Amino acid sequence: MSWNDERIEQLKKLWADGLSASQIAAELGGITRNAVIGKVHRLGLSGRAKTATAAAPRSRKQRTPAPAPRQNGFVRGNVVLAPRVAPEEVPEVETELATEPVENVVPIGQRCSILELNEATCRWPIGEPGRPDFSYCGGRAISGLPYCSFHARIAYQPVADRRRDRRVG
DNA sequence: CCCTGATTCGC
DNA sequence: GCGAATCAGG
Numbered sequence: 001m002s003w004n005d006e007r008i009e010q011l012k013k014l015w016a017d018g019l020s021a022s023q024i025a026a027e028l029g030g031i032t033r034n035a036v037i038g039k040v041h042r043l044g045l046s047g048r049a050k051t052a053t054a055a056a057p058r059s060r061k062q063r064t065p066a067p068a069p070r071q072n073g074f075v076r077g078n079v080v081l082a083p084r085v086a087p088e089e090v091p092e093v094e095t096e097l098a099t100e101p102v103e104n105v106v107p108i109g110q111r112c113s114i115l116e117l118n119e120a121t122c123r124w125p126i127g128e129p130g131r132p133d134f135s136y137c138g139g140r141a142i143s144g145l146p147y148c149s150f151h152a153r154i155a156y157q158p159v160a161d162r163r164r165d166r167r168v169g
Numbered sequence: 170c171c172c173t174g175a176t177t178c179g180c
Numbered sequence: 181g182c183g184a185a186t187c188a189g190g
Contacts, residue, residue, distance in 0.1 A: 003181085020173065035183050037174060042181065046175075176187075 001030035003039060011036065015045055105150060112138035122148035124155075 001007075007028055014024045021040070022033035040046055106126060113135060117123055122137035123146040139148035147155055 022172080032183070033173090034185080037176095038181085038183050041175075048174090171190105173190075174188090177185085179184095180182080 001028075008039070008043070011039060012043070012045065015040055015048070018048065106137050106139065110138045111135040122146070122151055124148070124151035 003011075010028060011024060014027055015036075019027070020033075021036040025031045025033040025036045028036075106124075111126060112121060116138065117136055120141055122139040122141045124137040124139075125134070126137060127134040137148060137151055139150070141148055142152055145152050
């Protein structure tokens, strides 16, 4: 391919229209974008004010929609990293306890700091992180769960209710 | 890594 | 004059 008058006119027009060198090369065919750029320079056309690509940005790739967040089996309120446990596996606790304000249930002497937590201690946070009196429950955790029976009950209560309601209705 | 234009330099 | 290779930048 060579630069005859017709192709040069096309080049001038397309360049003036703001097409990129590679786009023009594709339009004219049989030529590379380097050839286009070189010709543009030789013609003294370089230094466009604005490129069409700058004015009209190329289409973005469409994002694959994010998967909907899972809701079943996770925790309401204070959250620690906890396994999703079927509500049937959460042992029952006395209902009187569940009606009391959470903060009053855990004896002060039982509570512990983050450094004292281990597999066997309940990791339910009590209070406001950053406050000097912030602590964890420190009770005896159910095997395989990060909570004692009381806090496990609280943690998984919403799901248990939901499942139970569905069975009834 | 995709793209852009700019520059160089052997042909 | 031509354009591949390369550079610099978004």
